[in-house]
Amino acid sequence: MTPWPDEPHRPRRPTGWRRTLARLPVGLYRMGLGPLFGRRMLLLIHTGRVSGQQRRAVIEVVAHDPEQRTWTVASGFGPQAHWYRNLRHAPQATIQTGRRFHAVDARFLSTEEGGRIMAAYAPKHPRAARILCRYMGLPSDGSPQSFQRAGELIPFVRLEASGPR
Numbered sequence: 001m002t003p004w005p006d007e008p009h010r011p012r013r014p015t016g017w018r019r020t021l022a023r024l025p026v027g028l029y030r031m032g033l034g035p036l037f038g039r040r041m042l043l044l045i046h047t048g049r050v051s052g053q054q055r056r057a058v059i060e061v062v063a064h065d066p067e068q069r070t071w072t073v074a075s076g077f078g079p080q081a082h083w084y085r086n087l088r089h090a091p092q093a094t095i096q097t098g099r100r101f102h103a104v105d106a107r108f109l110s111t112e113e114g115g116r117i118m119a120a121y122a123p124k125h126p127r128a129a130r131i132l133c134r135y136m137g138l139p140s141d142g143s144p145q146s147f148q149r150a151g152e153l154i155p156f157v158r159l160e161a162s163g164p165r
Contacts, residue, residue, distance in 0.1 A: 025058035035098045039064060042071060043096040044159075048082075049089035057083040060128075061097075062121050062156065069102070069161035071095065072109075072117060076132060079155050087157060095159055104159040111152040118151020119144050 028036060029043040041058055048055045063072040075084040087093060091106040109117070122129035122144070133140040133150050140146040 026056045029056075029058065029096060032099070034096055037098075039097065042073070042159075044073075044083055044093055045096065046083060046086045046093040047090045049086045055083070055086060059083065063117055071097070071104070071159045073157050073159065074114075074117075074132075075155040075157070076135065078136075084155060084157065092162070093159070102161045103163040105162045107158045107160060109156040109158055114154055114156040115148040115151040117156055118154065119148040121151075122147035 025037065025041065026043065028034070034043060037058070040061055042061055044057045044059055046055050046057070047053070059073045061071050062074050064070070075081045077084075079085070087106040088108070093104050093106060095102050095104050118129070126142075129147055129150075130140065130142070132138075132154075133147070136150075136154070138150040138153060140150055
């Protein structure tokens, strides 16, 4: 098996037409088409750490607990992703799932929690887990242990509902 990198290869953020394509889901949410994404995606509305202005990003939901009212997301671009850095600066945000809005507080998970989450996510979404590992340059043989190790290198954030139901 390929040795594990100390730091995964972080893909560069898209530019040009790829950025336009990557931002398309934000526009679809703004047009009221959020339900098209089901429960796998959410719109994160957060505050820019430099500008102080409202920013939006569509992120895949890795785990959702309706009882606890939490959504767990991963930063595929690592800790340098703008939305991740913005939440580090101001952890209060709003998310939109479908047509519903929720005020949330961001809690940044430990590497051990990230490993457990990825190990649980991979069997449910094997193709997405393999693509994420390959995209980030993380070796994976498809075993639960390799996905757990990959999860330890990916930053995870738990978004916890802060308002009334």
